Amino acid sequence: MTIKQGNVYIADIPISRPHQLSMHTITKQTIVLVKLTEEDGLSGWGEVATIGGASYEEMTPEAIKVTIDHYLMPMILGKKAADYACIMNDIQKHVKGNRFAKAAVESALIDLFAKQKGLPAYELLGGKIHDSLPVAWTLASGDTKKDIEEAQEALQQRKHRIFKLKIGKGDPNENVRHVLEIKKALGDEVRVTVDVNQSWDEQTANQCIPKLQAGGIVMVEQPLPEWNEEGMRRLTASSALSVMADEGARSIHDVFRIAKHHVGDSLSLKIPKHGGPHETKKAAAIAESAGMPLYGGTMIESTLGTAIAAHVYATIPDMIFGTELFGPLLYQDMVSTNALIYENYELIIPERPGFGITIDEDKVLYYARDHETRQKGGNMI
Ligand SMILES: [Mg+2]
Incomplete structure (x- = not known):
């Protein structure tokens, strides 16, 4: 056929x-x-x-x-x-x-x-290790009060207990205040990370990262532009919290170079950015061989794209930072007749043939x- x-x-x-x-x-x-x-x-x-x-x-x-x-x-x-x-x-x-x-x-x-x-599909990708994956929620309304309410609602509904804040836009000092206020409101039980999406320069990162770390933030994602590998390497060496490579880590060759030269000490995976399910598995293996913790990233896909990522991530042994496969929860509508199941802070891996959608x-x-x-x-x- x-x-x-x-x-x-x-x-x-x-x-x-x-x-x-x-x-x-x-x-x-x-x-x-x-x-x-x-x-x-x-x-x-x-x-x-x-x-x-x-x-x-x-x-x-x-x-x-x-x-x-x-x-x-x-x-x-x-x-x-x-x-x-x-x-x-x-x-x-x-x-x-x-x-x-x-x-x-x-x-x-x-x-x-x-x-x-x-x-x-996970049977064609090496076999399933996890039946479900922890899912972080991204707080990105731009408003501290709204973000706290959104996080508290997610906690009450047992949907998420890991939160990522998008903080690359606007005044960095104000952004740090915003993050620390949210972390304080949510308490010690809740893990909070930040994603700068390449927006800081090295000096700004040097000023902000220690404050974030002192406030209990455990990871900062791609603080510097993807071209600034030397800067990322220096930040990784000087920071107590994890500096994660995302936009800079696309091809498997990028991931190898980043792992070899410590341009970040953790890696965000994304199926499209690496070029598909099997290239993503290779990227994960390079990171694993270098002892870099992994994060199951998203481009904010709908039900199908999220299921594709879930099937790939379910075959990877350790995702220390969990995943951010929340995409369908943000969409107002679906292009599928079935939905993904989220329960107890985790996404259940779909079991039907193919990606299950x-x-x-x-x-x-x-x-x-x-x-x-x-x-x-x-x-x-
Ligand atoms: Mg990112």
């Missing part, structure tokens, strides 16, 4: 409150969905999410779609999903970079092959970006 059709959709889905990062405030989240359909009608789906067009990642949603349509799909059509590793190997040889596009198609291939076999195609078409795409049911190859 070969793959006869590929469709790529860009969808903008409203979220429940503005989500403020240093470079962009999300009000609608943009995802790219890939559907691969076999001759018998069985289909596999992949998803990657992007943040703020070109403001977070070099690959925009439009670029992801064009790359898949014009360069990756011709290497997939007419092939069998069972040959997904060969297909991805060919793609790696012939397509440089473009990791978000590769992640979307590899996920769709794995979803399709796992469905053929009637297996959960059934896509609602009417919803996909409803949120698909342009009218022409909606009419035609996606861009057909």
Whole structure:
């Protein structure tokens, strides 16, 4: 049975409150969905999410779609999903970079092959170690009082007890005050980390990190721009709290260089940024071999993208910092007919074949970006 059709959709889905990062405030989240359909009608789906067009990642949603349509799909059509590793190997040889596009198609291939076999996708990714994963919530309303209320509600509902604060925007001293006030309100039982998203210079980081550490913050994520590896190395050496590499750690070669030169002492994984499930596993193995604690990061994917990450992270032995697979909880609507289950501060790994998510195609078409795409049911190859 070969793959006869590929469709790529860009969808903008409203979220429940503005989500403020240093470079962009999300009000609608943009995802790219890939559907691969076999001759018998069985289909596999992949998803990657992007943040703020070109403001977070070099690959925009439009670029992801064009790359898949014009360069990756011709290497997939007419092939069998069972040959997904060969297909991805060919793609790696012939397509440089473009990791978000590769992640979307590899996920769709794995979803399709796992469905053929009637297996959960984690069985193709090394096997499941964890039945569920702890999930941090990101406080990013930009308002201290609102953030405290949001965190207290999440604690009461036993949804989250790890909180990450996005603090790269605005006055750094005010941001540190904001973080410490929240940490104090939430108490010792609650773990609080911060993500600067590359916004500080080294001097600012040197002033702020000791205050954060003294206030009980356990980790600071990518405080300096990704190019400033020397600065990140000095901060890692001088800081008592963990300095996590995120935006600077994309390819497995980035991760190796960061591990070797201590450009951070922990690593945030993300399926799209590494280029797919198997490249993410390699990144995790490099970090593990260097003794770097791991964090299961997110691009704020919807149900499917979050399930893809959950299946990958469930196969990784230790995620010391937990995960931030909260994406679907922030969305106002789903493009799937089933939801992920969150209970007792954790996300349950879906058990159904593939990544365990059934896509609602009417919803996909409803949120698909342009009218022409909606009419035609996606861009057909
Ligand atoms: Mg980050």
